[in-house]
Amino acid sequence: MKPWRLSPHILLLLPAVLVLLAVVILPLILSFWSSLTPFRLTRPDSIYDFVGLRNYARLMGDGQFWSAFGRTVLLLTVALNLEMLLGLGLALLIERASRGQRILRTLLMFPMMFSPVLVGFQFKFMFNDNVGLVNNALQSLGLTNSAIPWLIDQHLAFFSIVVAEIWSSTSVFAIFILAGLMAMPRDPLEAARVDGCTPWQTFRFVTWPFLMPFAFIAMTIRSLDVARAYDIIKIMTDGGPARRTEVLWTLIARTGYADSKMGMANAMAYVAILLSILFTVIFFRKLAQSREQIAAEW
Amino acid sequence: MADLTLNRLDKRYGGFHAVKGIDLAVSDGEFVALVGPSGCGKSTTLRMIAGLEEISGGDILIGERLVNDLAPRQRNISMVFQSYALYPHMTVRENMGFTLKIAKRPQAEIDAAVAEAARALEIEPLLDRRPAQLSGGQRQRVAMGRAIVRSPDVFLFDEPLSNLDAKLRGQMRTEIKKLHARLGATVVYVTHDQVEAMTLADRIVIMRDGHIEQADTPDEVFNRPATRFVAGFIGSPPMNMIEAEVRGDRLRAPDGAELPLPQAFRDRVSEGQRVTFGLRPDDIYPTGHGLHAGTQVETRPLEVELTEPLGNETLLFIRFGGQEWTSRMLNPRHLRRGEVVEFQFDLSRAHLFDAESGLSLRDA
Numbered sequence: 001m002k003p004w005r006l007s008p009h010i011l012l013l014l015p016a017v018l019v020l021l022a023v024v025i026l027p028l029i030l031s032f033w034s035s036l037t038p039f040r041l042t043r044p045d046s047i048y049d050f051v052g053l054r055n056y057a058r059l060m061g062d063g064q065f066w067s068a069f070g071r072t073v074l075l076l077t078v079a080l081n082l083e084m085l086l087g088l089g090l091a092l093l094i095e096r097a098s099r100g101q102r103i104l105r106t107l108l109m110f111p112m113m114f115s116p117v118l119v120g121f122q123f124k125f126m127f128n129d130n131v132g133l134v135n136n137a138l139q140s141l142g143l144t145n146s147a148i149p150w151l152i153d154q155h156l157a158f159f160s161i162v163v164a165e166i167w168s169s170t171s172v173f174a175i176f177i178l179a180g181l182m183a184m185p186r187d188p189l190e191a192a193r194v195d196g197c198t199p200w201q202t203f204r205f206v207t208w209p210f211l212m213p214f215a216f217i218a219m220t221i222r223s224l225d226v227a228r229a230y231d232i233i234k235i236m237t238d239g240g241p242a243r244r245t246e247v248l249w250t251l252i253a254r255t256g257y258a259d260s261k262m263g264m265a266n267a268m269a270y271v272a273i274l275l276s277i278l279f280t281v282i283f284f285r286k287l288a289q290s291r292e293q294i295a296a297e298w
Numbered sequence: 299m300a301d302l303t304l305n306r307l308d309k310r311y312g313g314f315h316a317v318k319g320i321d322l323a324v325s326d327g328e329f330v331a332l333v334g335p336s337g338c339g340k341s342t343t344l345r346m347i348a349g350l351e352e353i354s355g356g357d358i359l360i361g362e363r364l365v366n367d368l369a370p371r372q373r374n375i376s377m378v379f380q381s382y383a384l385y386p387h388m389t390v391r392e393n394m395g396f397t398l399k400i401a402k403r404p405q406a407e408i409d410a411a412v413a414e415a416a417r418a419l420e421i422e423p424l425l426d427r428r429p430a431q432l433s434g435g436q437r438q439r440v441a442m443g444r445a446i447v448r449s450p451d452v453f454l455f456d457e458p459l460s461n462l463d464a465k466l467r468g469q470m471r472t473e474i475k476k477l478h479a480r481l482g483a484t485v486v487y488v489t490h491d492q493v494e495a496m497t498l499a500d501r502i503v504i505m506r507d508g509h510i511e512q513a514d515t516p517d518e519v520f521n522r523p524a525t526r527f528v529a530g531f532i533g534s535p536p537m538n539m540i541e542a543e544v545r546g547d548r549l550r551a552p553d554g555a556e557l558p559l560p561q562a563f564r565d566r567v568s569e570g571q572r573v574t575f576g577l578r579p580d581d582i583y584p585t586g587h588g589l590h591a592g593t594q595v596e597t598r599p600l601e602v603e604l605t606e607p608l609g610n611e612t613l614l615f616i617r618f619g620g621q622e623w624t625s626r627m628l629n630p631r632h633l634r635r636g637e638v639v640e641f642q643f644d645l646s647r648a649h650l651f652d653a654e655s656g657l658s659l660r661d662a
Binding site: 193194206293294 | 349375377379381383
């Protein structure tokens with residue numbers, strides 16, 4: 001009898017398929033399955049109780065979940081826009097520097113070298129109402145006498161988190177936009193000056209359209225980042241006080257590990273991932289559009 | 299339209315003196331070409347006129363207006379760049395109308411101006427394309443269209459044809475000439491291509507090392523070059539030149555070869571003076587193959603070292619006075635390498651330059 005053999009192309013693909021299966025597909029199937037059960041970490045047996053879409057149905061009416069969802073979108077919007085404006089400003093300033101530009105570029109990367117957990121701890125200390133740097137400075141300058149509850153007031157806490165996010169990640173925008181500025185041809189800028197543009201008009205009509213794809217790359221990367229925001233918030237406020245800074249992933253982690261409702265947490269995670277996918281698709285479309293606009297060859 | 303005046307215009311980059319106080323007056327409607335080797339300051343001069351470079355000294359006047367410290371947008375000029383510098387994200391129509399849009403002109407006026415320029419340049423079918431979808435020649439036309447839409451006081455061209463292939467360059471040259479005839483515009487045109495300068499310009503300004511060597515009509519710079527540099531720069535193949543010393547009524551080359559002193563210069567040199575003798579390839583030819591009927595012709599039998607047939611003419615390379623000379627044979631006959639032929643030197647068309655200063659010894 002002829003021995004049974006795999007054809008070579010299947011054989012060669014097999015390692016990749018097996019690895020993907022083990023580390024991606026299987027966990028995906030497992031987590032999706034568990035989102036259809038009332039799986040609790042404390043009652044392992046519950047993974048076999050199929051309840052259909054009940055977890056998802058409950059989510060739809062869950063106020064806590066939707067406020068976390070909304071807060072995540074808000075954080076995304078506010079942080080990304082501010083980061084882009086600041087990053088753009090930084091990039092424009094650094095590009096003008098004729099000396100020491102390399103050093104400035106290196107310095108720009110510094111905030112990215114710290115773990116978000118450490119950034120969280122640092123800002124938690126700075127915004128502490130008793131011993132924090134911020135209150136200390138404000139009081140020394142005579143701007144206030146009271147201890148401002150930065151991490152306790154709902155709005156101030158959100159603000160503090162935004163500040164920490166911006167500090168740690170503005171450089172992503174700055175670096176991409178700077179790369180765009182450096183790749184930009186000089187001649188259209190000069191043509192614009194001759195054509196009658198003020199410096200602002202040159203920026204608005206010539207520089208910015210060219211930089212847009214670079215900004216959108218940064219946007220895509222950062223939207224994925226912020227949509228899964230966890231570490232900084234976990235450290236600074238842990239979603240508190242009273243869940244007022246709760247975002248999707250702090251809620252999911254709490255539901256899954258603290259309340260051990262893993263089935264529900266997985267259902268939430270699937271909805272959260274939809275959000276990430278949505279933002280990615282939007283920014284990718286924009287990116288493709290703006291690339292086509294400047295006839296980019298990359 | 300307006301005239302343009304440069305007074306003692308100066309540019310320094312740190313220790314480097316790029317433009318050394320040049321004077322130039324371009325009259326209304328005149329086409330002036332700035333030519334010279336790389337680094338001679340021609341582009342810098344143009345960019346100073348445009349306002350893209352600050353000036354270190356002197357004055358620039360457009361019409362009666364001193365524009366030294368005005369921004370480019372306040373000078374009412376148009377510029378065509380070597381790289382075309384089109385806005386990649388705008389259509390051809392938007393590119394051309396951009397300057398009027400910035401000037402907040404009514405849309406109807408913009409459309410009319412763009413349509414007219416597009417018609418003149420025959421780019422109407424391209425109006426809705428983006429620059430990336432155009433060929434080099436089409437981009438060049440769009441760049442020119444963008445310049446004429448604005449009806450500026452002065453047109454500035456910065457080597458506009460150097461990115462095109464030879465055939466297209468010839469076409470666009472004609473195109474520019476027609477355009478200038480039609481618009482009657484004041485033009486300053488920078489090029490390193492002497493053919494462009496000769497064919498297009500009313501006046502050619504030859505620059506070297508930041509100063510002007512000669513500014514005159516194409517005919518004058520070709521036939522009466524003011525300096526040895528101009529003589530060598532204008533004309534192709536370049537003028538034959540040889541160092542010589544005045545000995546009575548003869549010129550002696552370092553290797554002892556002699557030629558009679560051209561009559562036109564007889565009273566303008568002194569005994570023993572060191573000079574550069576120059577003669578264009580057109581003025582050395584095998585007997586019977588010349589262009590002009592010379593009044594002082596010297597005949598020498600010389601060996602043909604190399605021939606370059608071009609169809610309507612043949613370039614011959616010969617050795618005389620210790621160096622290689624180029625000769626242009628019109629109505630060519632077949633000549634072999636090594637053949638000895640009678641060559642005529644038309645000394646009535648010769649040039650003499652002072653060996654020290656490089657200035658022409660011809661009466662001014």
